[in-house]
Amino acid sequence: MSALNDLEALGQAVWLDFVDRKFLEAGGLKKLVDEDGLTGVTSNPSIFEKAMGHGDAYDSSLADYDKAHPDAATLDRYESLAVQDIKAAAETLAPVYKKLDAKDGYVSLEVSPYIADDTDAAIAEAAKLWKMVDRDNVMIKIPGTAAGAPAIAATIRAGINVNVTLLFSVEAYKRVAEAYVLGLEERVKAGEPIDRIASVASFFVSRIDGKIDDEIDKRLKAGDADAEALKAVRGKVAIANAKLAYVWYQEFIASDRWQSLAAKGAQPQRLLWASTGVKNPDYPDTLYIAELIGPDTVNTMPPKTMDAFRDHGTAAATLTQDVEGARRTLAEAERLGLDLNGVTDTLVLEGVASFVKSFDDLLGAIAAKQPADA
Structure with missing residues (x-):
């Protein structure tokens, strides 16, 4: 037993932000499930670009x-590879899904980042990917953009599990939580079941500190008069932001609106902490x-x-500790002009752009492997 196993007792699920053909075939995912209590997997265009775009594992x-589909487009070729990996991961997690009665055991596959701002296209692609994978324990990832919210509601309404990605602000999180509930409510009105539909809201953390800390460092270098106050909030804004998102979650699931759905078997849309790898070497590697x-x-x-957490992490119920301190941190960041709202807006745009770049590179690498006589 390790610190990773201890997280389950505190109500937190451990998911892996990685997927790779060789890793799956070598039994790496099953080992994590068996030994560390892993209950889920996430993927994104950047992960697939690293997995598929380099080496020969997918050749x-x-x-x-290509033999069966000689005229296939590059996007179709990519999807064929991605779906194989997602199916394999879903099969490994199937016993978890069954044991936990659809409350966990999920693997996520993302819609194309090219359609992050196209509601109708996101709805259509979510349905297509869901049908291609054809596994109950799959979540389709949809960006939590303004266009993504109605796509999320429609996808939930269709009975498809959703992982909402690229959430940075509490306001954006509220918007997609409302979308999840709306989708469930529409199913109830239509007389359809809601007890085996799942969703997570992927709330990113380390990238926020990266942006805020860069601004703090620039101001410190320039001899800012608020130097001590700036140092005091360095490395604390992202965690404070996440804690207040969780405060809202707790309030929301206590509401009459949610309790009405819970009485019909609805599962809460869990907050998922994403971007939890520490970027700053000055911080503990298990910070997030x-x-x-x-x-x-x-x-x-x-x-x-x-x-790192398996090796030297400590599991304790920290999320609800010192919430007032989190409020003070964000109030101080605002007083200092660190513009958290502007940072989170920028990070959404940069996140989409980063995934687009990875997808471009990925499709380019796959296109380069096109048969010579194609």
Whole structure:
């Protein structure tokens, strides 16, 4: 037993933010499930770009697909590879899904980042990917943009599990939580079941500190008069922001609106802490796990961060500790002009752009492997 196993007792699920063909075939995912209590997997265009765009692990599968579909577009070729990995991960997690009665055991596959601002296209692609994977324990990832919210509601309404990605602000999180509830309510009105539909809201953390800390460092270098106050909030804004998102979650699930759905078997949309790898070497490498542990949450960890917490992490109920301190941190950040709202808006745009860049690179690498006679 390790610190990772201890998280389950505190109500937090451990997910892996990584997927790779060789890792799956070598039994790496099953080992984490068996030994560390892992209950989920997330993927995104950047992860697939690293997995598929380099090396030869996918070449054989791609060649087989090309023989059967000689005129296939590059996007179709990518999807064939991605779906194979997602199916394999879903099969590994199927016993978890069954044991936990659909409350966990999920693997996520993202819609194309090219359609982050296109509601109708996101709805259509979510339905297409859901049908292609054809596994109950899959979540389709949809960005939590303004256009993404109605797509989320429609996708939930269709009975498809959703992982909402690229959430940075509490306001954006509220918007997608409302979308999740709306989708469930529409199913209830239509007389359809809601007890086996699941969703998570992926709330990003480390990237916020990256932006805020960069601004603080620039001001410190310039000899800012608020130097001591700036130092005091350095590395604390992202965790404070996440804690207040959880405060809202707790208030919301206590509301009459949610309780009405819960009485019909609805599962809460869990907050999932994403971007939990520490970017600043000055901070503890388990920072964004250790400080965000609480009930009905998920932490999706890159392998390096998971290894670090297994090795020397400490599990304690920290998410609801010193909430007033979190409020003071955000109030102080606002007083200092650190513009958290502007930072989170920028991070959404940069997140979409980063995934688009990874997707471009990924499709380019797959296109380069096109058969010579194609």
